[in-house]
Amino acid sequence: MGNATLTIFSICIQASVGIVLFIAIAKLLNKEGIFKNATLVAAGLGIIGMLASVFHLGQPMKAFFALYQFSSSLLSREIWFTAIFVALVVLAALIFMLKPENKGIITGLIVVAALVGLIDIGLMGAIYSNASVPFWQTSATFVEFYMAAISMGAILFLFLSLQEANFMKKILAVTIAAAVAIQIAVVIPNLINLSISSSMAIQSSLVILSSMSLAGLFEWLFILAGAILAVWVAKDELSPSINNLVLSSAVLLLVGQTIGRYLFYAAMVVTGIGIS
Amino acid sequence: MGALGFYFDMQACIGCRTCQIACKDKNNLPIGVLFREIKKFETGVFPKSNSYNISYSCNHCEEAKCVKGCPTGAMHYGADGTVQHDPDLCIGCQYCIMNCPYSVPQLLPERNIIGKCDSCIDLRNAGQNPACVDACLMRCLHFGDLDELRKEYGEELVNALPILPSPDITKPSLLISPKTCALESSFTELEV
Ligand code: SF4
Numbered sequence: 245m246g247n248a249t250l251t252i253f254s255i256c257i258q259a260s261v262g263i264v265l266f267i268a269i270a271k272l273l274n275k276e277g278i279f280k281n282a283t284l285v286a287a288g289l290g291i292i293g294m295l296a297s298v299f300h301l302g303q304p305m306k307a308f309f310a311l312y313q314f315s316s317s318l319l320s321r322e323i324w325f326t327a328i329f330v331a332l333v334v335l336a337a338l339i340f341m342l343k344p345e346n347k348g349i350i351t352g353l354i355v356v357a358a359l360v361g362l363i364d365i366g367l368m369g370a371i372y373s374n375a376s377v378p379f380w381q382t383s384a385t386f387v388e389f390y391m392a393a394i395s396m397g398a399i400l401f402l403f404l405s406l407q408e409a410n411f412m413k414k415i416l417a418v419t420i421a422a423a424v425a426i427q428i429a430v431v432i433p434n435l436i437n438l439s440i441s442s443s444m445a446i447q448s449s450l451v452i453l454s455s456m457s458l459a460g461l462f463e464w465l466f467i468l469a470g471a472i473l474a475v476w477v478a479k480d481e482l483s484p485s486i487n488n489l490v491l492s493s494a495v496l497l498l499v500g501q502t503i504g505r506y507l508f509y510a511a512m513v514v515t516g517i518g519i520s
Numbered sequence: 521m522g523a524l525g526f527y528f529d530m531q532a533c534i535g536c537r538t539c540q541i542a543c544k545d546k547n548n549l550p551i552g553v554l555f556r557e558i559k560k561f562e563t564g565v566f567p568k569s570n571s572y573n574i575s576y577s578c579n580h581c582e583e584a585k586c587v588k589g590c591p592t593g594a595m596h597y598g599a600d601g602t603v604q605h606d607p608d609l610c611i612g613c614q615y616c617i618m619n620c621p622y623s624v625p626q627l628l629p630e631r632n633i634i635g636k637c638d639s640c641i642d643l644r645n646a647g648q649n650p651a652c653v654d655a656c657l658m659r660c661l662h663f664g665d666l667d668e669l670r671k672e673y674g675e676e677l678v679n680a681l682p683i684l685p686s687p688d689i690t691k692p693s694l695l696i697s698p699k700t701c702a703l704e705s706s707f708t709e710l711e712v
Contacts, residue, residue, distance in 0.1 A: 246614075300613070301611045301612050301613050302610075302611065302612015302613075302614070302627070302631075302632030302633055302634075303610070303611045303612045303632055303633060306592075306609075306611045307611060309591075309592040309594075309609055309611050310591040310592055310611055310613065311591075312591065312592050312593050312609075313590065313591050313592060313593050316588055317588065317589055317590060317591045318589065319589060319590075319591040319613065319615045320591035320592075323591060371615070372618075374585075374589075374619075375589075375615075375618040375619050376585065376618065376619055376620060376621040376623075376685070376689075377618060512618070514617065514618060514620070514621075514623050515621045515622075515623065515685050516621075516622060516623030516685075517557075517559050517574060517576055517622060517623070517683055517684065518559060518561060518683045518707070518709045519623075520682075520683075520684075520685055520686075
């Protein structure tokens with residue numbers, strides 16, 4: 245349950261941040277763009293992510309206590325930023341449904357939410373890379389989080405705004421390919437690097453990962469296939485079959501990143517007496 | 521006055537686990553949860569092998585990562601500088617479990633919050649010793665001002681050993697009188 249709720253939390257929030265980031269960019273490039281579906285889905289993912297983080301707690305009813313230590317605790321800061329991000333996106337979605345003519349306010353909320361969300365992902369990375377889990381204490385943690393947000397956000401944004409985002413299709417495809425390439429270029433060499441580490445905690449993490457190597461294989465197969473499909477569809481004009489391919493690419497990227505995130509949490513080995 | 525912490529005489533410890541049981545009894549801990557634990561390590565190769573025990577619990581670190589990371593303030597410094605935990609503020613996020621390099625905080629499954637050694641602050645406030653200290657047959661454990669303990673038990677005490685995370689991470693309030701074999705960098709944990 246613990247790893248599953250943390251996986252749902254971080255994947256949903258990062259996908260939501262990614263979508264919001266591309267809505268913000270698209271709005272800056274095309275002032276007439278509405279991107280209603282993308283905004284609503286980003287708000288939904290944000291809410292699911294928040295709920296998952298609350299139900300991960302042993303005492304969900306006391307969740308708001310986590311806001312108390314902003315000045316000292318990275319986790320408290322991250323919870324503040326997640327809450328503000330979700331609140332901004334939900335507000336934008338509500339205005340969309342109730343007063344859609346307020347385009348300026350919606351754009352403002354989306355742009356601020358995108359900035360807050362990007363800081364939030366940095367804080368998520370900092371939470372884990374500062375923990376006493378040597379496997380997480382590398383820059384790969386940050387790269388994995390940001391690249392997951394970008395690749396999932398770009399493909400979901402494209403799928404949810406096919407007509408409106410058509411003008412960005414090629415940019416989005418190149419962005420997804422670049423994000424996946426960076427993720428692979430950093431995460432795989434990092435794993436190889438860790439394999440020669442003398443840390444017992446890291447070796448224990450790698451033993452856990454090797455016992456789940458089939459899941460690891462599917463993670464990268466799905467992510468790669470999703471990215472290749474995204475690039476493939478970008479060259480053609482819109483049609484129902486292309487839409488299905490975009491959906492397939494989104495599913496592949498989402499499932500691949502979700503498996504990867506589950507493995508990230510499953511590999512947690514904290515240092516201790518005799519395990520450094 | 522120095523920080524308050526535990527002194528452990530590894531040279532005298534026979535690994536009987538009386539301290540572990542006394543702690544478990546005092547804190548009424550469920551199966552699988554220990555606030556003080558004994559581990560046994562072996563160095564060298566038979567017939568030239570050696571072994572040693574370590575009795576450890578919360579080190580009441582001066583720069584405790586559990587305190588810094590706790591989002592609610594449940595993990596905090598008490599008035600005497602020891603690391604204390606407020607169960608009413610704890611939300612069971614388990615970030616302290618991920619943060620402590622000594623793997624000290626433990627999840628209390630029935631309460632869905634965490635718990636750890638509070639250095640028997642109730643007993644100490646009543647002028648007594650922590651339960652583990654009084655229980656030890658060999659008088660290996662003491663609790664008090666580390667400067668005083670150092671004066672009493674010698675300057676050769678350490679808080680760094682190959683089996684321990686680096687003391688630079690959290691500045692643990694811990695003094696150990698080590699066996700020579702515990703200074704060897706290669707070791708194996710023995711399951712007993
Ligand atoms: S589990 Fe409790 S004590 Fe530990 S970090 Fe969370 S709120 Fe603080």
